[in-house]
Amino acid sequence: MLEGDLILFGCLSDFELQLGKRWSSVEATLTIETLVLGFLERAPEMSEIVSSPFFKVAVNNRVEPQSFVLNDGDTVALLPPVTGG
Amino acid sequence: MLENADHILVTQQELDIAGVYGSLRGASSNIEDLGAVVVFVGLVREFDKSLSSGRLQILRLQHHPELTQSSIVDVITQARSRWDLGAVLVHHRVGDLRPTDEIVAVAVTSKHRAEAFDAARFLMDKLKTEVMLWKQVLNADEANWVAFKDSDAKASSSW
Known part of the structure; x- marks a missing residue:
């Protein structure tokens, strides 16, 4: 089980109601891309925003690529x- | 990388525009053959089409405390790699602003006006697409996040 804090900007x-303030996964290995795909299942209205080339994800205050593997x-x-x- | 003469400020306080010019001149005093200072100041506009009344009362600027500063450093570093600049200054408000408030000040010094004008425009174009800030317009009845503009993306990618 992997989990951590989730912060939503702008x-x-x-979408805080759908996504909450924590992320979690039962997978042993989880990339940013897979995490965001899971968020989209819970909040499909986000799809236009996260598909923008200007959408970014930061992990521990650093912008990381979609292939970045998350740690607990x-x-x-x-x-x-x-x-x- | 920032030079010693460069200055970044992300603040909830009102911007000191006269101070911007003074500090830039002071920071550039050791630069040989200084010939140009360009200062751009952006103001909060009252009119906003996304609100049914068409007028905002508050412009709320959200930022990412750690990433906002580092993304401004990145943009200044890009400008410095393109032009020979004396000093570069970027001051940006966050929090709640009202119409006519100064929201951003960008200022550069250089030997000649062309590179100072170009660098100031480059910095503003990149601020619009690369620096971690998000605007929300509010009045008594509504609160809307400002949408990312294709025109800003085009201006940024034109460099």
């Missing part, structure tokens, strides 16, 4: 396309 914070206790942040400036 418009993705609207990692803090995952979902970062939708930014809108600052």
Whole structure:
């Protein structure tokens, strides 16, 4: 069992009800890509946001690629396309 | 990498625009043959089409405390790799802002105006697509996240 904190930023914070504040998996190995696919099953309305080339995921305050393998206790942040400036 | 003359500020306090120019001149005093200073200031606009009233009362800026700073460093590093710049300054508000508030200040110094203008525009274009900030517009009845604009993506990828 893998689990950790989940932080949602920007418009993705609207999906906190479906996704909660923790991520978890019964798989022994879990990539960011697989984790996000699981989130999409619970919140399909997110699909347009997470399919954007500007969507990013940070693990322990570092942006990581979709192939990144998560460790137990990692803090995952979902970062939708930014809108600052 | 930042140079000693560079300065980044992400703050909930009002931006000190006169101070921006002064600190940039001060930071550039040891730069030989300084010929140009460009300062861009972005303001909060009151009108927003996503709200049914068309007018916002608050613009809320959310940031990622750790990643916002490092993503600004990345953008400045990119600018420095393209142009020979004296000092680079990026100050950005976060939290709740009101119409006409200064939201962002970008300033650069260089020997000649062309590279200062280009670098300032580059920094703003990249701030819009690469720096970890998210806007939400609010009034008494509604709260909408600002949508990512294709025009911002095009401006950013044009460099």
